[in-house]
Amino acid sequence: MAISRRGRRAGLLGVAALLVAGNIWWFTRSEPAPAPDFELGKVADEALTLSASAAAHLPRFDVDRGEWRVDGQVVANLRELGLLRPVDAKGAEPLHRFLAVNLPQAASPGDMRRMLLSLARSGICGVAVHQDADPADENGDFRVPVHRIVSVRADDGARVACEERS
Numbered sequence: 001m002a003i004s005r006r007g008r009r010a011g012l013l014g015v016a017a018l019l020v021a022g023n024i025w026w027f028t029r030s031e032p033a034p035a036p037d038f039e040l041g042k043v044a045d046e047a048l049t050l051s052a053s054a055a056a057h058l059p060r061f062d063v064d065r066g067e068w069r070v071d072g073q074v075v076a077n078l079r080e081l082g083l084l085r086p087v088d089a090k091g092a093e094p095l096h097r098f099l100a101v102n103l104p105q106a107a108s109p110g111d112m113r114r115m116l117l118s119l120a121r122s123g124i125c126g127v128a129v130h131q132d133a134d135p136a137d138e139n140g141d142f143r144v145p146v147h148r149i150v151s152v153r154a155d156d157g158a159r160v161a162c163e164e165r166s
Helices: 005-028 052-056 109-121
Strands: 038-050 060-062 067-070 073-075 099-103 126-131 142-153 159-161
Touching: 038 052, 038 109, 038 126, 060 099, 060 109, 099 109, 109 126, 109 142, 109 159
Parallel strands: 099 126
Antiparallel strands: 038 142, 060 067, 067 073, 126 142, 142 159
16 A cells, blocks of 8 residues: 555654654753752851861761761760850850861762761751861961751752751
């Protein structure tokens, strides 16, 4: 059974229309934005000033073992270290509590995510992260901004919102 010219033309036009519609859909579809590894919020203009000796004794997260260490000793409960309250330039003590921590210079964004996830699961939402590579000021001190952990992506991809515990 032979196809007439009119039938062949209609079939080819139909295939061409499908190809055009497919291309339009493919190039104009919007893909969902990937979920961020972590979300941090700035806590006003709060910052911590650390001396070089104080920075050397900050808690450090061991990514390979998933544990916190201070001066090489394992810390089971970060709250035992005491959460800090910064004092602003006017001498007023703000309401935000935080933990100052140290991050190795070679740390990756994945290491940062795992560290923040550990803090969020501990109910510590305020953090001042000093990195070994941070430049010191003219006095040899470090000014470390304080951030609020909003959420962190867990290993299974779920979003873990940080809820402050006292």
